[in-house]
Amino acid sequence: MTKTQTPDELLGIDSVFDGEDLDSAKVVRQWLGEHVREQIGSYFQEGTLPVRELSKGLGDLGLLGMHLEGYGCAGTSATMYGLACRELEAVDSGLRSMVSVQGSLAMFAIHRFGSEDQKQEWLPKLAAGDAIGCFGLTEHDAGSDPAGMRTKAKRDGSGDDADWVLDGVKMWITNAPVSDVVIVWAKTDEPDKNGNPTIRGFVVPTDTPGVSVAEIHDKISLRASITGEVTLDGVRLPASAMLPEARGLRGPLTCLSEARFGIVFGVTGAARDALTTAIDYAGTREQFNRPIAGFQLTQAKLANATSQYSAITLMAAHLGKLKDAGTITPDQVSLGKMTNVDTAMNIARDLRAVLGGAGITADYSPIRHAVNLETVLTYEGTHEVHQLSVGRALTGINAFA
Incomplete structure (x- = not known):
């Protein structure tokens, strides 16, 4: 050997x-x-x-x-x-x-x-870690199209010192049930250059009157995560609660691109863990008087998964260098998120089968990674949205509309 x-x-x-x-x-x-x-x-x-x-x-x-x-x-x-x-x-x-x-x-x-x-x-x-924060952008009817949000922020009075009053509901908000502060994105009555409502961000302490959070239960995926629905009912905030440098969708989309970078790297960890778990299991699990690691089809699965894992890790490393150099673009992050999440999910699915019946238990990680990555494929830009972002970069044609 x-x-x-x-x-x-x-x-x-x-x-x-x-x-x-x-x-x-x-x-x-x-x-x-x-x-x-x-x-x-x-x-x-x-x-x-x-x-x-x-x-x-x-x-x-x-x-x-x-x-x-x-x-x-x-x-x-x-x-x-x-x-x-x-x-x-x-x-x-x-x-x-x-x-x-x-x-x-x-x-x-x-x-x-x-x-x-x-x-x-x-x-x-x-x-x-003395305070917990969350990010309130997604709504029941505004996921991939955040411009369609219904949460509103209105001035109560005139002048720059007037209070803001927020009303709306944010959905699928990670950390919300235990958060001390939520960054809420809302439409204001300030018109943008096209006459549409301007989207602004607000720093909202969760103990502010009118803020309520309901925890979301019965998730099949990403279960080791606390998720909630945030309701804002006449939430009164001082003028100082608004994020002064964020105007329009550029604000929340810049934040999402920042978070997607972490996903590009993160999912390689899920793939690595699924791979090492499958290798360890295959080396000790015996069938027909030999470890299943000695069968050609098992080795083919492990070899293919290693090839895919190596590729997405190198993708992440390259994007890391670009980000550290200050040259990374949102389209590059979209390519990384699209490629790495899909590939990691396929790795976890394929390697789950190496573990046979044991692979559907909580004792082994590949099935848990595979199920979790179904959520990662969807949040912070669905797989399809990132495909269209990359397609737009390649063709110069916007297929979203």
């Missing part, structure tokens, strides 16, 4: 990353192994996640908003953040979603578009 190699060793994947970035990822992997990995199957079955407990530990590690500068944030490279997302999603997509929503949506929105007062008030607490 020849010496075995891990999927990363076979192609020398680690050589494309800096040693400091890899060392940081190892620290994350070790912490997750000590605090989360053994319990994640139970969290998934129970449909829960101890967000507040985990956020404090993740904050102590410096993972929350780690790629942002100042205000208690670690200020790491984008690639280091991406590798952390890989380790988080190797445990569960719900865990990576929790961190991504906190850092790349709620915190990034305040960091990129907020006032200095908003940054000083919220970012240190969110970075430390």
Whole structure:
């Protein structure tokens, strides 16, 4: 029997990353192994996640908003953040979603578009895990078409100091049931250059009168994630609650592109974990008096999965370099999200079969990753929407309309 190699060793994947970035990822992997990995199957079955407990530990590690500068944030490279997302999603997509929503949506929105007062008030607490944030964009009837949102923000009075009053409902909001603050996107009565209502963002503490959150239960996918519906009923906010630098859809879409970058890296962790689990199982499970790893069809599945995993990891590494260089574009992120999620989902599905009947239990991760990735394929831009974004970039023709 020849010496075995891990999927990363076979192609020398680690050589494309800096040693400091890899060392940081190892620290994350070790912490997750000590605090989360053994319990994640139970969290998934129970449909829960101890967000507040985990956020404090993740904050102590410096993972929350780690790629942002100042205000208690670690200020790491984008690639280091991406590798952390890989380790988080190797445990569960719900865990990576929790961190991504906190850092790349709620915190990034305040960091990129907020006032200095908003940054000083919220970012240190969110970075430390002492406060939880969420991002209110999606609605029941406005998912892929956020411009169709019905949530409204109206001035009560005249002048720049007049209060805002918000009404509407946001749906599928990760972290919402345990959040201290929600970034709400709403249509205002300010006309844009085409005469349409201008979309603005607001920093809304969840203890504000008129804010209520209902937890969403009975999910089949992404069960180790806390998700909610946020209702805003006459929520009165001071003028200072508005994000001053965000005007129009560019604000929320910029935040989504930031979060999608984490997904590009994260799903490679789910693929790696499914692959290593299948390899380990195939080496010990015997049929016909030999390990199933010795059968040609099993080796074909493992070889194909390793090829696909290597490709999406290299895609993520390349996009990490582009982001660190400041040259990455939303279309490139769309290509990465479209390709990597679909490929990782197929890897997890194919490798589930290697485990036979045991593969449908919570004892092994491939089925859980496969089910979770069905959600990741849909959120923060569906697979089809990203296909059209890439198609538009290639042809110059907008197929959305």
